[in-house]
Amino acid sequence: MRMLPVAGWIRRVVIVGGGILLAAGCDTGDVPGVSGVSAVELPAPHSAGARLLEQYCSNCHGVPLPDSHPPEEWPAVLRRMQHYRTVKGHGLISEPELDRLLGYLQRYAGEAQ
Numbered sequence: 150m151r152m153l154p155v156a157g158w159i160r161r162v163v164i165v166g167g168g169i170l171l172a173a174g175c176d177t178g179d180v181p182g183v184s185g186v187s188a189v190e191l192p193a194p195h196s197a198g199a200r201l202l203e204q205y206c207s208n209c210h211g212v213p214l215p216d217s218h219p220p221e222e223w224p225a226v227l228r229r230m231q232h233y234r235t236v237k238g239h240g241l242i243s244e245p246e247l248d249r250l251l252g253y254l255q256r257y258a259g260e261a262q
Contacts, residue, residue, distance in 0.1 A: 186212050191257075198253020201246055206230070208239045215257035223254045 191199045192215060203212050218226055227250065231241055242250065 186214055191215070193253075193257070196253065197249055198256075201242075201250045202253065205234075205239075205242055205246075205250070209233065209237060215254045216259050218254075218258060220255040220258040223251055223258060227251055227254075 191202065191212065193199055202215075206212050227242075227247060231247070234241060
């Protein structure tokens with residue numbers, strides 16, 4: 150068996166480890182409301198906002214409930230998710246869709262499900 154030079158071995162560990170960490174970056178673990186709900190469990194499930202939530206958020210994790218954050222936190226959450234989308238290669242959500250999604254999330258944040 151051929152032994153890899155130390156630099157080659159380290160490079161492979163970094164590449165494999167980085168891939169694992171990158172893949173784990175989409176995992177929400179035990180974040181409340183992000184374990185994944187079906188679209189029909191969302192408020193106004195047939196609305197454009199609910200469709201956008203299902204379309205974009207399910208690329209990396211379960212569909213979150215709008216009440217998983219208070220209304221004032223959703224803008225920062227969406228900015229963070231936009232960043233993760235680019236890192237993961239999913240592309241940005243357009244500004245009109247982002248505005249519609251934010252409006253939906255803020256409207257239904259805090260409502261009892």
